[in-house]
Amino acid sequence: MSHVYILALPPLFPFLRDSLRVGFVELGLALTVFNVVSAVAQAPIGFLVDRIGARRVLAAGLGLGGLALLSIGLVGTYAGLLAGAALAGLANGAFHPADYALLSAGIPKAQLGRAFSLHTFAGYLGTAIAPAVLIGLALLAGPGVALGVVGLAGLLLVGLILPMRLPAAQGEDAARARAAGGAEAAGGSVFTAAIASLTVFFTLLSLSNGAIQNFSVAALVGGYGVSLTQANAALTAFLMLSAFGVLVGGLLADRTRRHGDVAAGAFALTALLTLFVAVADIGPVALMLALGAAGFLSGVIAPSRDMMVQAAAPPGGSGRAFGIVSTGFNIGGAAGPLLFGWILDHGAPRWVFGASVGFMALTVAVALGDRIFARRRSSAGTPGA
Template sequence: MTTLAHTATPWRDDASVIGLVGLAHASSHFSHLLLPLMFPVFIKTFGLSYSELGFLMSVFFVVSGMGQASAGFVVDRFGARPVMFGSLLVLALACIVASFAQSYAGLMVAAAMLGLGNCSFHPVDFTILNQKVSPPRLGYAFSAHGLTGNLGWAAAPVFMVGLSTWLDWRAAYVGAGLVFLGIFLLLLWQREAIQTQATHHQQAAGSEHTLAFLKIPVVWWCFGFFLLSTMTLAVVQSFAVSILQAMHHVTFEAATMTLTAYMLCAALGMLVGGFVAARWPRQSDKVVASCMTVAALLMALCGSGWLDANATMVILAATGLAIGVGGPSRDMMIKKATPKGATGRVYGMVYSGLDVGFAMSPLIFGVFMDHGWYGATLLGAAVVLLMSVGVALGVGRRTVHG
């Protein structure tokens, strides 16, 4: 009966939910790059090393990861909408704090606040999508969700670098805060479309306790996949601009636009990946593994030093396309591993692996960067991505067998 009701949902209603959730997701990804994009400025202004900058991002993602694992329980208990609203307001406030930072300590406070604001979006988003979007359209919903996230990443370099060049970096953070506030007001206006039902733990099928899902091995395999695959993404976001400048002596603007091209290619990949996920939902783990393998090989080629500047920038952008195609199948893979009634908790825990990967990677590869091992940084990221391939296939085996 539920399936029939969902199938009868008008496309316009599903599209409205997908669009609003996608906008919120874009704002989350936008927040990921607010600090690393200003690394060259922070080096000049505050005299910071790459290791110190990497630790700044580790603070962001440690706070986000701890918050994300907890946010899933809050979402299941109180609903997704109020949590989403609170997160957007915290992000807006964090940008204002960043704009007034006078030292490394001030940047640290801003990083922690940005991490707190970012933490809830995955459990919030997937709870809304799984409750509000009809099942036959979930593959497309996951595709749009991933696409808008990558568009948020792609918009950040253009917005932050553009505004800081026109005015200064402090004005850029004020502008970012106004963006978050504007998104909050729009979602508040359309609040009925994203209203969800709270899920009490007693209602979770096959679960007598709210933490019972932690005993399911496949949940931890999913966590491991996100941790490893995200470590590679963190290298691209945090250090790709500096690597391109150091290895190939390209301009800051050209290197930054390469990062934007990577994110746009990933967004295009997400669009294609939505059709792939809808066409082969049962092979989601194999789709993910194939895409990550191609991306790892391309990234290793960039790190080898065999290519000139232009070829390296093109191939690095193409890496985003390969990863993007696997995105919707990745979300479908997680959905298949999620027990009924525990969406917020499972997505919160699994996607906290993303934050752990983002937190670990800058600490490890920041040391590489400080030693001038620029090519090795990309090669190391490629090796970690290859490790995630085996984990994705492990998720598929354990989902199939129970």
């Protein structure tokens, strides 16, 4: 549902442009507001998760996101759109800290990688269905009704979250953290070199994947001589195989503790495939195969990525840790469109993929660097190593 919230507005831009009588720049500002508010909110909400519990924060985020979309649909003005985007960004800041705190506390460690992979796969499913659902509803009854229906669905789901039984492990973990009574319970130890490195890691992932997800179609049509249908098929292959790569990555994550190596290896291969797309003149079938394979490998790293964060989190601090590192997604989400839009405006569509390769190479370096932090934590006897 959180991924449906994230993608609720972009598919409706053609409808909203006409109904609100604004341009795409003004509509794009709503996405910027969403990402900026979410980036600012995630770390404080992560601390709130560790203090008052993940269930209440998760329910609040789900409810606030539903109210935000419902208000945009009901108000029907540009000012209402910006205000609703800000509220939706605040709601989005709750999901990663709360979700991962619940999973980290309630799932046995030997199964945590698969749990992360199923959770991420569900997010990919939300991403896949959101455009069809929103556009279909808008065609039937208008964009206001489409947003209202999605908002109401989120509010109804709050009723499932609030009575949810929490795993006993979460209460025990939180009790131990509170009993410690020191800096870890207060949250000081979460600001470590490993967490900072992983925040950079998430930012680079957002930049490289965002280039392909958001700008590959325009780049392929503008610089590769392929049709819009062929370009969309290649992007669909990337997205669909990414989802299945996540499931495979969950199995790998539960079979190794060298999560940084898994992430680095898979993303290095992704970079090579993307580089091939950037420099080679290939037909539409080869293009779809190359981007499909790249998508699969980029999905493989997701559970290992989450396990790296879990390993770096202090006792009772999963919410804080995931709240901080997830701001990287919003940083990349805010900066990437400006960079890749500038590249396209300057007539260099192949550099959309070239820049993505550069960010992937930096991501590999950061993932390998996590091995150093992990080794230091292990040698120092830090819990969670």
